Amino acid sequence: MQFKSHINKLIRIQTSENRDIKKGVLLDRNERVESFDEGTYKKILKSISRFSINATPDIQDLYKLLSKTFKINKKNIYIGQGITELMSQIIFSLVKKNEQVILMDPTYPMYDVWCKLHGVKYKKWKFNKDYKLDVKDLKRIINKKTKILFIVNPNLPIEYELSTQQKKEIYRICKKNKTILVYDEAYYHFGSKSEIKNSINKDIIVMRTFSKAWGLPSIRLGFLVTNKKLRDYLSKCRSLVETNALSFQIAMWALKNKKILNQHVNQIKKGSKYITREFKKISQPYIGGQVTNAMLVKLKTQKDVLNLKKYMEKKKIYIRTNFKNQIENFFRISLGSERKMKIFFKAFLKWKLINDRSN
Numbered sequence: 001m002q003f004k005s006h007i008n009k010l011i012r013i014q015t016s017e018n019r020d021i022k023k024g025v026l027l028d029r030n031e032r033v034e035s036f037d038e039g040t041y042k043k044i045l046k047s048i049s050r051f052s053i054n055a056t057p058d059i060q061d062l063y064k065l066l067s068k069t070f071k072i073n074k075k076n077i078y079i080g081q082g083i084t085e086l087m088s089q090i091i092f093s094l095v096k097k098n099e100q101v102i103l104m105d106p107t108y109p110m111y112d113v114w115c116k117l118h119g120v121k122y123k124k125w126k127f128n129k130d131y132k133l134d135v136k137d138l139k140r141i142i143n144k145k146t147k148i149l150f151i152v153n154p155n156l157p158i159e160y161e162l163s164t165q166q167k168k169e170i171y172r173i174c175k176k177n178k179t180i181l182v183y184d185e186a187y188y189h190f191g192s193k194s195e196i197k198n199s200i201n202k203d204i205i206v207m208r209t210f211s212k213a214w215g216l217p218s219i220r221l222g223f224l225v226t227n228k229k230l231r232d233y234l235s236k237c238r239s240l241v242e243t244n245a246l247s248f249q250i251a252m253w254a255l256k257n258k259k260i261l262n263q264h265v266n267q268i269k270k271g272s273k274y275i276t277r278e279f280k281k282i283s284q285p286y287i288g289g290q291v292t293n294a295m296l297v298k299l300k301t302q303k304d305v306l307n308l309k310k311y312m313e314k315k316k317i318y319i320r321t322n323f324k325n326q327i328e329n330f331f332r333i334s335l336g337s338e339r340k341m342k343i344f345f346k347a348f349l350k351w352k353l354i355n356d357r358s359n
């Protein structure tokens with residue numbers, strides 16, 4: 001059989017398989033660490049109409065509710081199956097042969113995967129050795145061939161939020177090169193500044209998700225906001241409908257119960273405060289925990305990182321490793337309640353003791 005060579009060459013690694021979701025401490029995928037309590041779960045199920053299962057979904061009510069919640073005209077909103085699907089549709093529909101994309105590096109790995117799957121060339125705007133982005137470096141790589149600049153703001157795994165000044169400068173550079181500026185604001189609700197209002201009349205796209213602060217990665221739902229012309233064009237990429245009946249009703253339930261989001265964000269802030277304090281006490285280097293729900297933690301060697309992962313896995317505490325280049329000696333933890341952070345930290349201290357003794 002003749003395969004497409006660029007797809008054939010692509011290596012996909014499925015992370016986080018075989019976790020004990022019920023009993024484990026899930027710190028590896030930036031999800032909601034705490035499961036929903038029984039009462040909330042029942043309410044979510046109750047929000048799904050019996051009459052919605054047998055029909056093709058009509059998600060107009062979700063458009064209306066998103067419009068009301070975020071005070072954005074629904075003509076500027078397009079819903080997709082998570083930011084991840086929207087990223088793909090943006091690349092697929094906008095980038096022509098000989099055009100390029102710019103990605104931050106390191107960032108959410110699916111950007112790299114989509115570019116490769118769509119056979120699109122990309123350049124990397126790399127973090128410097130102080131774990132910061134310099135607009136001067138962007139100026140060096142952007143040109144008239146750059147169709148899209150993807151900015152994850154705030155970014156992960158290196159947590160970084162661009163300043164207002166940097167964003168203004170970036171927009172100016174994009175306008176000059178006729179580059180569409182896409183902001184991935186997956187972590188917005190943890191306390192960063194948004195570009196959503198700016199995106200309505202400009203060639204700026206802002207993407208949001210239900211996967212992070214809303215705590216619903218399972219429903220695979222997100223949306224983008226941009227000018228009407230671009231919105232209408234991108235929406236041609238939708239499948240039969242944007243999403244399924246279960247997902248859109250759960251998203252509506254979430255939007256009507258914003259206190260769940262607020263409680264979740266508060267819980268993470270408390271967890272972050274606790275773990276930051278403990279890390280400082282033992283002079284443990286880390287990055288993040290301010291405007292996202294994650295933290296990068298530095299160990300001495302890559303071997304230590306692998307060791308720790310195995311040690312934690314035995315205790316059903318799942319952490320993210322396998323980072324490359326300048327962050328290869330780091331592992332990442334998602335932030336959750338103080339209780340879950342305590343479980344992690346206790347195990348971390350134990351491992352450190354064993355590891356220090358054996359070195």
Ligand SMILES: Cc1ncc(COP(=O)(O)O)c(C=O)c1O
Nearest residue numbers: 082083084108152186209211222
């Ligand atoms: C920056 C960023 N964007 C998007 C996503 C995924 O969003 P979604 O679940 O809406 O596809 C992630 C998940 O880790 C992420 O880190």
